[in-house]
Amino acid sequence: MRFGLPRSLLSRNIALLVALVALSQVCSLSVLLHYVQRPRIERASIIFADYVTLLDTTLAAMPAAEGRAAAARLNARSTPPPEVTEAPDDTPPSLIHFFRTWQRDLFVAALQRHLPPDLLVRWDASHDTPSPLQERLWIRVHAAGAPVWISLPMTADARASGISTALVLSAGLALLAALTGYLLQRHLNRPLRELARAARRVSAGDTPPPLPTDGPTEIAAVSHAFNQMTDALKQAEATRALMLAGVSHDIRTPLTKLRLAIAMALPRGSNDALVAASESYLDQIDTILQQFMDYAGSGEREAPKPGDLNALAGQLVADFAxxxxxxxxxxxxxxxxxxxxxxVMRLLMNLMQNAVNYGRAGLAIRTMREGDMACVVIGDRGSGIRAAELERLKEPFSRGANARTHSGGSGLGLAIVDRIARLHGGTLTFRDRAGGGLEAVVRLPLDGSISHPRAT
Known part of the structure; x- marks a missing residue:
């Protein structure tokens, strides 16, 4: 299994922030240990060594009886204590235990360096001393002319005093920094999420409201550029619709006059074949103009309303019958x-007309529900087209190889269907039909996620 970087910007920034906080904590602890704790322990060992040396000199100078009595008050023993420097095996490993052990070993080594060679030091952290406050430091001193071992209380420096608090504070600061970074990143990601939603609405054919531009400078610049882009697209869309409406009007007027002129110039019965051919060409031109207008509109100005897709499909089936x-x-x-x-009626009519023109046999339409999508499948038993070519036919002005026998089109039929499906938040796909032929599959969301119509 491969583990890569998190995919979202939020996850990546949080991971980077946690790594930086962890690195800063490691550096801080290294500085604390080597430039604060180590000199502190070194000074404590010097003071403690002076105290032990003075104690040894005092006990050695006392009369024998008084020296033994003083040593007894210090719990002196003639036999050396066991050499135990590790914690019990059942002690769970922890960061506190690591620092305590490091400081203890550092203190014992420094103390031994500052003591005379005949004054030995041993640390007792055996099972008999379950608490760090009960750990004992054994030192061999001289009393009444004989070496004895006495246990002395330990300083706070050697017991890692303050390290626990420092570690807890460091962990708390690290969590606070990570939480602050998370909240800041969430705040920065909010306009990015709004930008992504607005971009999806633009791709579906909708015009979203302008994005706010009062955030950070970089995000505000992106939002401002996006607003400019949507304004330009809206203006281009209006210009296109106006141009197509003008072209349609300006061309249909002379077409109507041409149709009238042909009827007047060629009286009925004089040349019926020429009249029929001329009217057929005029009808094809009018059909192409209508397809241009349909593609320019594609239902964008129609308000959505609750409807029965089965009833609509049944009506079209009856009309085609x-x-x-x-x-x-x-x-x-x-x-x-x-x-x-x-x-949607135009969408179904285009697909059904394509099935009639190119499939001819085995015409079928069925509806079903797939999760939260309404699904319409229109099939035929034609020779079929490859999936790659079908995807290409969804582009405007694209026509298949078998379209040469069917004149009167402009290659906008499937483009109109795909545009209407995307406007509803749905999809248009093609697949091979079981037993031969082709199926066009339209999926429309049931949750009313259709884009709002544009204002005119």
Whole structure:
């Protein structure tokens, strides 16, 4: 299993912050140990060595009886204590134990260096001393002319006094720094999430409200640039719609005059074949113009309303049956949900007309529910097209190789269907049909995630 960097910016920044805090804590503890604790322990060992040397000199100078009595008051023993410098095996390892052991060993080594060679030092951390406050330091001194071992109380420096507090404070500061970084990153990520949502709305054909530009300078610059982009897209969209409406109006007017002129120039019965051909060409031009207008609009100005997708599909099946094209209709269980009825009707009509034109046989349509999506599948038994070409046909002005026998189109049929599906937050996909042929699959969300219509 491979472990890579976290994918989100929040996770990466938090991981980086935690790593930096951990590194700073390690550096701080290293400075504390080597430049604060070590000199402190060194000074304590010098003072303690002077105290032990003075005690040894005093006991050695006292009369024998008084020296033995003084040594007895110090719990002196003639036999050396066991050499025990490690904690019991059942003591769980911890950072506090590590620092306490480090300071203890450092103190004993420094003390032994500052004592005369015949004054030996041993540390007793055996099972008989379960608490750090009961640990004993044994030192061999001379009383009544004989060496004896006495235990002396330990200084706070040798018992890691203050280290526990320092470690707890360090851990608390590290957690506070990580929490602060997390909150700051959440605050910075909020405008980025809003930018991502706005970008998705633009890709679905909607115009989102302007993003706020009162945040950090870098985020504000990005939001300002995005607002400028959406304004430019909105203006371009309005210009395109106006241009297509003007072109459609300006072309349809002479087309109508041309149709009238042909009817007047060629009276009925004089050349019916030429009249029929001319009217067919005019109808094709009018159809192409209508497809341009449909693609420019694609239902963007239609308000969504609750509707029955099964009823809409059933109505179209009946309409196509009246034209001599029988579709097998398999009606699934679908709830009423919000969609644009005219746009969705255009979507289904285009797909059904493609099935009639290119599939001819085995026409079928079925509806079903897939999770939180309403699904419509339109199939035929035609020769089929490769998936790569079908994806290409979703682009405007793209036509398949078998479209040459079907004139009157501009290559915008599937582009219109794909645009309407995306406007609803759905998808258009193609797949091979079991037993041969092709299926077009439209999925629309049931949760009403359709983009709001643009203002005109």
């Amino acid at each position: 009246g034209l001599g094209h029988e579709f097998e209709f398999d009606e699934g269980m679908l709830p009423v949900f919000d969609f644009q009825p005219v746009a």
